[in-house]
Amino acid sequence: MIQLECGYQNRSERMVILRCTGPNRFFLERVVFPMELLAFEAPSEADVEIWCHSLGGPEMLERFSAEDLAPISSSRNSNSGSVSPDQAWPQSA
Numbered sequence: 001m002i003q004l005e006c007g008y009q010n011r012s013e014r015m016v017i018l019r020c021t022g023p024n025r026f027f028l029e030r031v032v033f034p035m036e037l038l039a040f041e042a043p044s045e046a047d048v049e050i051w052c053h054s055l056g057g058p059e060m061l062e063r064f065s066a067e068d069l070a071p072i073s074s075s076r077n078s079n080s081g082s083v084s085p086d087q088a089w090p091q092s093a
Contacts, residue, residue, distance in 0.1 A: 001023065001024065001043045001044075001045075002043065002044045003041045003042065003043060003044075004041065004042055004043070004044050004066050004067065004069075004070040005039065005040075005041055005070060005071065006020075006039070006040055006041065006042050006048070006066050006069040006070050007037060007038065007039045007040075007069060007070075007071065008032065008037070008038050008040075008048070008050070008069055009035070009036070009037045009038075010032040010033065010034055010035065010036050010038075011034075011035070012034060012052075012061075013034050014034065014052055015031060015032070015033050015034065015052070016031075016032050016050050016051060016052050016061065017029060017030070017031055017032070017050070017051040017052070018030050018031075018032050018038060018040075018048060018049075018050055018051075019048070019049045019050075019051060020040070020042050020046050020047070020048045020049075020066065021046060021047055021049075022042060022043040022045055022046030022047070022066070023043055023045050023046075024043075026042065026043055026046060028040060028042065042066040042069075043066065044066055044067055045065075045066070046065070046066040047063065047064070047065060047066070048063070048064045048065070048066060048068075048069060049062070049063050049064075050062040050063075050064075
């Protein structure tokens with residue numbers, strides 16, 4: 001199972017919950033504050049969902065694949081080493 005370095009920046013004004021699920025019971029759930037950048041590792045086959053709480057209850061805002069949230073150089077070359085700080089993470093709404 002190939003692990004990707006992924007990143008998500010919460011560009012909203014509200015706190016959101018990032019939920020990542022993948023093969024072999026992989027599960028990651030983290031709270032992401034406004035303007036925070038969360039870096040994490042996930043299997044390349046994982047799905048990432050962004051949730052918030054509204055008046056009607058939990059609401060899913062976005063859905064990505066882990067490959068969509070990997071830095072460009074990491075997703076093109078899975079054998080690359082660490083990601084340098086000057087590489088841009090994909091932007092999300």
